[in-house]
Amino acid sequence: MNPDQEKIEQFMYREARLLDKQMFEPWLDLFSEDAIYWVPAGHDDIDPREHVSVIYDDKEAMTRRVKRLRSGYAYAQEPASRVHRLVSNVEIGQLSADGQELEVSTMMLLVELSRHRQLVHSARCEFKLQPNGEDWKIKRKKINLLCNNEPLESTPFLL
């Protein structure tokens, strides 16, 4: 399957929309079973086995994170943050030789409203996608926050 700019962009917008609309279960379904959801701490290029991250979830941890948000007792999201994501600068890399992995990078501007306070989070996101029929699965979503070496405000929602 040839990576098509418009299709990839639509996929990225869909991922963002599912999170903005708190459709966490279909969002989880976008990820492969061996997926990693990663927010580095300190700087973008760390070794997650040597250096602490903000988030380093496998699919099981992502699922637990969603379960908590759905539990009715996640007080940090009571009421839930309202979020708007702008996704742009979608750049598509080369499909790997075996056709199983495509790197895509995007810029994300996430505006969050919680506790009557509006915050802006900026990030470059690096995805690894895997073909899934006519569609794609996310093998890795890496979120390089601009502020990843600053003291972060509480981030209880999904990035």
Add this chain to the structure above:
Amino acid sequence: MDVGSLVRRDAVHRDIYTDPKIFDLEMERIFNTTWVYLAHASEITQEGDYKTTMLGRHPVIVSRLSDGSITALINRCRHRGPTLCQHDTGNSKFFRCPYHAWTYDNSGKLIGVPLPQGYGSDFKKEDYGLAKVPRVAIYQDFIFGSMSLEGPSLEDHLGGVKRYLDAYCAVSPTGKIDVFKGMQKCAYNGNWKYQLENGVDPYHVGALHQSSVTPEAMKIYRQGRGNVIAMDGHGVTDHTDWGPMPVDAGLSGGFNLVIFPNLIVLRSQIRTIRPIAADRTEIYTNVVKLQGIDEEINIRRMRDQEFEFGAAGTFYTDDIEIFERTQHGLKSEAVDWIVFARGLEREEMRNGYMAGAMSDETQHRGMYQRWKELMTCEPAQMIAAE
């Protein structure tokens, strides 16, 4: 201002969390006098390694010198005052201020001044070394500094908590712990003392953390015969009745320590409190790596820490939420007192320390007595320069 009257046996006044004048006094009488945690020795293992941090309001560079000793310098050029070092960690034997190129070695000695003759013949570089944190002391690789030239030794300050720090390190087969690279850094709009209370507060776990805590772990808090302990001004929750500090750092047995005023040691974390203002606090956390155990166990410990703590942690975001709600609630003058009365009727002296049942507030009362002692005491003389 009668600061002492703000702490009662069973309650504290809301002013201690909201009044900027109290905050200023805390910086002067607590953070400028007592022992403040600065760094872990495993962060600066090589000659020339340094870490920058804050000691109250003082920006500090903690360095390992060529003889292996550790020094803590005030990160402020003696000439016009800019901070010298801008990085969290690094390796350098010299620090140079870019403004006028005054240059110091990492022991703080001024070694270079351009055009020194302009200061006249009396000018001596020895008079303009970097200011030092007057006392630096280490216990079990935990490095502390005190801005006071005199006062209790670090070991006296730690008191009974030393035994717990020993037990914390003894989980490692070598008896020594390291930390992973990097820190989890968080900030919240609330007073620093909420974090101090919350680090040793088993009462809240079953309520606030209902979405995150497992039923097995809840048994420790609801059925355990552990203690909360007021230990030499520090707070301890001891649930070793359920088992010793576990190698996997899970919620089974072990203990939580809050070492007054800025250090929390629990599970796989060394958490440091940085007070910024009465209503603003930063939290910097190192993740502990046990020496001499399987790498995968250490990685698992770090993954659990990331899932539960830090700015996106499943436990910690609920804690921060409460800190911010509390700061909001305490703006009301309709109610002045915050209640710390749990267990007053049933606490008792055990092994020389006042101890309460698992959900009690004995440990909080102990920390506020220490707060009151320091806040009502004229500060010891601070050293001005080298």
